[in-house]
Amino acid sequence: MNNQELIQKTYIEYLLENGKVPPSPYLLAKLAGIDEKDFYAIYNSLQAVEADIWLQFFQEAKQQTISQEVYERYSVREKLLSFYYTWVEVLKNHRSFVLFAVGTRHLHQETALLSPFKRAFTEYANELITEGRNTGEVVNRPFVTERYADGFWVQALFVLRFWVKDNSAGYELTDAAIEKAVNTSFDFIGKSALDTLFDFGKFLYQTQRAGYGL
Secondary structure (H helix, E strand, C coil), rough: HHHHHHHHHHHHHHHHHHHHCCCCCCHHHHHHCCCHHHCCCCCCCEEEEEEEEHHHHHHHHHHHHHCCHHHHHHHHHHHHHHHHHHHHHHHHHHHHHHHHHHHHHCCCCCHHHHHHHHHHHHHHHHHHHHHHHHCCCCCCCCCHHHHHHHHHHHHHHHHHHHHHHHHCCCHHHHHHHHHHHHHHHHHHHHCCCCHHHHHHHHHHHHHHHCCCCC
8 A cells, every 4th residue: 555545544544533634644644654744745735635535536436437348339328327336336435434525525515625526527528528429429519518517517416415315225226316317418418309400490591592492
């Protein structure tokens, strides 16, 4: 275990055992069995430790997701579904920490603790959106497409909050919520009846200008 992992592990253990964050980087470093300078070689604050923990949850889930042999054959919708299912599995290994963090930090709001995670997730979401535009799964809509990733971020926070409150056996309700949330979002960003109507109107306008009007 390297110092970064050791610091994160010690941070989580202290938080769960004491119901609060460590009072100082010095104490956290001492409990982790490293020098204070070794702490500051990696992090500049205790807040940075927790922010990195959330980022690590995301990175672990993403790596597990994209390493699946079938991943490249998935549609964009299936890729996002697979990520969320995997992310929840990662969070299950740290449920006590997540419950404490969400319950005491109001992480559904925009907080510095989630900023690194948000940046990484948004980058991943934009990759999926770009792929979806290339495959036709995602429709390019002026002034709206650029906000799709923000919508997925809100969706990720919804999944997190739902799972935290889920008391069903095996968190089966969370699985259902993920499926419905992702399907609904892709119904919105995919081709719809309005897009078909718009295309038809555009076709009529172009043909009329070309002299084919009825």
